[in-house]
Amino acid sequence: MVHDSNGQHxxxxxxxxxxxxxxxxxxxxTLIPLWTWSVGxxxxxxxxxxxTALALVLAVITxxxxxxxxxTTTNYFQFFxxxxxxxxxxxxxHYRTITNPSEAIANISFTILNPTEYRGITMQLFEPxxxxxASNQTxxxxxxxxxxxxxxxxxxxxxxxxAFPFNSTWSQSWQNTEFVFTIQLGLSTFLDQAAxxxxxxxxxxxxxxxxxxxxxxxxxxxxxxxxGRAGGV
Amino acid sequence: xxxxxxESDIQKVLERVRKSEIPGEIVIVILWGASxxxxxxxxxxxxxxxxxxxxxxxxxxCLIGGALMREIGKALLGFFGAMGVAVTIMIxxxxxxxLSTLSPQGGAxxxxxxxxxxxxxxxxxxxxxxxxTSMFGALLGDRYLEEPIELGxxxxxxx
Numbered sequence: 001m002v003h004d005s006n007g008q009h010x011x012x013x014x015x016x017x018x019x020x021x022x023x024x025x026x027x028x029x030t031l032i033p034l035w036t037w038s039v040g041x042x043x044x045x046x047x048x049x050x051x052t053a054l055a056l057v058l059a060v061i062t063x064x065x066x067x068x069x070x071x072t073t074t075n076y077f078q079f080f081x082x083x084x085x086x087x088x089x090x091x092x093x094h095y096r097t098i099t100n101p102s103e104a105i106a107n108i109s110f111t112i113l114n115p116t117e118y119r120g121i122t123m124q125l126f127e128p129x130x131x132x133x134a135s136n137q138t139x140x141x142x143x144x145x146x147x148x149x150x151x152x153x154x155x156x157x158x159x160x161x162x163a164f165p166f167n168s169t170w171s172q173s174w175q176n177t178e179f180v181f182t183i184q185l186g187l188s189t190f191l192d193q194a195a196x197x198x199x200x201x202x203x204x205x206x207x208x209x210x211x212x213x214x215x216x217x218x219x220x221x222x223x224x225x226x227x228g229r230a231g232g233v
Numbered sequence: 234x235x236x237x238x239x240e241s242d243i244q245k246v247l248e249r250v251r252k253s254e255i256p257g258e259i260v261i262v263i264l265w266g267a268s269x270x271x272x273x274x275x276x277x278x279x280x281x282x283x284x285x286x287x288x289x290x291x292x293x294x295c296l297i298g299g300a301l302m303r304e305i306g307k308a309l310l311g312f313f314g315a316m317g318v319a320v321t322i323m324i325x326x327x328x329x330x331x332l333s334t335l336s337p338q339g340g341a342x343x344x345x346x347x348x349x350x351x352x353x354x355x356x357x358x359x360x361x362x363x364x365x366t367s368m369f370g371a372l373l374g375d376r377y378l379e380e381p382i383e384l385g386x387x388x389x390x391x392x
Contacts, residue, residue: 051301051378055261058297062264065271065290069278073326076278080330080343194281194350197343219342 075118079189082118086154088183088201088212089113091161095207109163112185114154121154125186125198126162134174151188179205183212195219258302262311265298266318273323273354281350288359295363299370303378308371312364316355323351 094107112123131138152160181203189197198220203212272290276283283291298315302308324347331344 049378051303051374054297054378055257055264055301058261058264058268058294058301061290061294061297062268062271065268065275069271069274072275072278076327077330190279191281191343191346195346217342219346
């Protein structure tokens with residue numbers, strides 16, 4: 001006589017149980033053992049039809065792929081979370097006039113920080129545009145600064161510094177001066193094969209370090225599985 | 234007396250459901266769709282397009298699903314049902330972050346991109362290929378799998 005680990009009697013392979021089995025209340029109950037029993041073990045113990053065995057194989061494939069999909073789905077959710085939380089800060093702001101009083105040199109340092117645990121976002125493009133406001137009026141035309149291409153992985157908790165100098169006009173008569181930066185960060189992600197992600201930030205500084213605000217996250221260009229970009233989403 | 238009659242009716246309905254092929258086939262379609270969805274999800278959320286391995290796994294799943302249906306007509310219906318379940322699960326999963334507070338500004342753009350990726354990954358060539366595979370599976374099932382699906386297979390051992 002064969003017993004299982006709980007000491008319950010098991011019928012030998014190919015031999016029917018003599019006692020009638022209790023009728024289940026719902027057929028769906030039969031799915032529950034799938035989660036707790038090893039299908040291979042059950043198939044060894046009981047003779048089931050080929051069709052039922054194949055249905056069990058399908059159930060096992062579904063369960064296995066579901067379990068395997070959990071980390072990737074979690075990763076996908078973390079990706080969104082991370083994208084929303086990437087921080088751009090102006091950490092130092094130096095602005096000084098040069099010999100000619102109408103010109104000035106600015107040295108501004110930014111840092112980009114990924115405060116989440118997600119790995120897989122890389123900064124690949126830093127494209128700033130700046131305007132200067134004085135007395136609530138734009139006193140310079142929008143100044144597109146040099147496009148900086150620098151691949152820097154945004155690892156969790158790591159500040160990625162980004163510094164650049166630029167020249168601007170300056171007048172001593174300006175009051176309440178504000179520098180408004182619109183910065184587009186080109187991000188490399190797992191979606192690269194399909195489209196590029198661009199995060200747009202706005203930083204308003206009166207010459208002091210500030211935290212920038214994420215204004216938008218957009219997608220540039222879409223590509224088919226075979227490659228080749230076309231259009232925008 | 235009436236209670237006994239009601240109980241007996243319920244027993245009859247339950248017994249009829251147990252003996253019917255339809256509940257088993259509904260379970261198959263749900264499993265079929267769920268497995269397609271989870272296999273593609275595995276790919277889409279990290280690549281983002283499925284690789285040959287993912288396409289091959291779905292091919293096997295469609296072959297099994299079709300074989301379990303055993304009839305061309307049922308396999309056709311089952312396939313459409315399974316693809317409906319799969320696409321619904323994938324779109325729901327890929328859209329859910331965009332609807333939650335996790336979403337960044339413009340999360341809807343990523344949501345629409347994911348829908349585009351899902352449709353590009355599944356239509357039209359893979360869809361037609363899997364449809365044909367399911368039909369072929371039904372032919373194999375009709376030839377080699379004659380027994381009904383035993384929903385109560387855990388209850389009694391077969392003699």
